[in-house]
């Protein structure tokens with residue numbers, strides 16, 4: 001099956017085409033046919049597309065909304081220009097898999113799209129006002145352009161965490177607020193945590209119930225996950241993706257009293273405080289320079305910028321704090337896994353996060369650590385480290401494609 005994987009943000013559309021089916025999943029022989037990204041939808045959009053093994057195509061195009069962006073992508077995919085031999089016409093796109101950020105308690109696994117499922121995703125908008133509407137734009141665009149003939153599946157960032165026990169997911173606020181409004185920890189980046197745990201099993205030959213690991217997804221958004229017996233046991237993001245680790249522009253954990261204090265002292269509205277915590281905080285807020293870790297590391301190391309150094313150090317210390325608490329919660333772990341743009345590439349961050357953790361059994365090999373960048377996968381711990389430390393590049397799109405194939409084949413089997 002050729003599956004179009006879509007990940008829509010408020011003004012962006014990321015896509016991949018992945019060829020997969022049950023046999024390919026079993027043999028780990030899925031094939032990526034193309035990938036791309038459209039940014040700044042709504043104005044002169046920037047389009048980057050690439051068929052696997054072919055040169056990158058880049059151009060600008062006036063794309064008013066997600067529907068026109070998807071139309072642009074699909075036209076390219078089926079055109080001769082794209083040079084994807086497996087796809088000659090629309091009929092060669094067999095299914096669509098969508099990333100959806102929030103599935104709340106409603107969706108605990110990937111699901112074939114129906115009107116009822118769309119209503120369920122709409123019901124979660126209150127919990128993810130920035131993300132779910134953008135995901136729905138992608139779903140509606142695909143339904144309009146590709147028609148009902150092509151099955152579509154939604155894969156939720158939250159569903160991997162649906163195994164968390166109440167002790168992990170409940171906040172210590174009056175219980176009736178959970179009953180009434182479902183205020184609780186949901187967790188995000190679930191597809192990424194799930195993917196790296198799956199790769200860990202492949203690399204080590206462990207079975208799911210032997211998989212006790214801590215995964216750190218460090219990108220623009222960052223989250224940690226305690227995975228016990230192969231299932232999410234605790235995670236750092238909460239009701240929304242704002243809680244937990246320090247991120248590019250998000251604060252992560254703060255004392256909730258800061259909100260009232262800010263409104264009083266700065267006369268800020270709830271909306272303004274929400275923007276401050278989501279868009280002006282984190283690495284950007286502390287450094288006053290940038291949310292980009294690459295630039296920050298350069299400022300910290302090459303120019304000895306004090307606040308860039310502080311931002312990097314606070315980022316690393318917060319990650320360390322979560323590792324410690326998850327080791328305590330799980331009574332130890334067999335491995336620590338780094339992923340995401342920072343986790344996969346920034347050896348200096350991995351070094352800072354893992355420094356002085358020998359007492360907890362974590363020790364990384366500096367040379368292995370330095371070598372592990374640019375999409376490489378493997379161990380970076382010393383021989384005597386009790387906990388293994390891995391760098392595993394994430395691949396959420398692959399799991400979205402596989403879930404899409406499985407859901408569709410299951411539903412066909414159930415019908416026959």
Ligand code: ADP
Pocket residue numbers: 218219220221248291292293294295297340341342345346347373
């Ligand atoms: P997103 O969460 O948007 O998918 P990514 O996972 O791509 O983001 O991560 C983006 C972050 O990764 C940025 O802070 C970027 O600076 C950082 N990053 C990417 N490559 C490197 C590198 N070689 N060294 C340090 N940081 C890097």
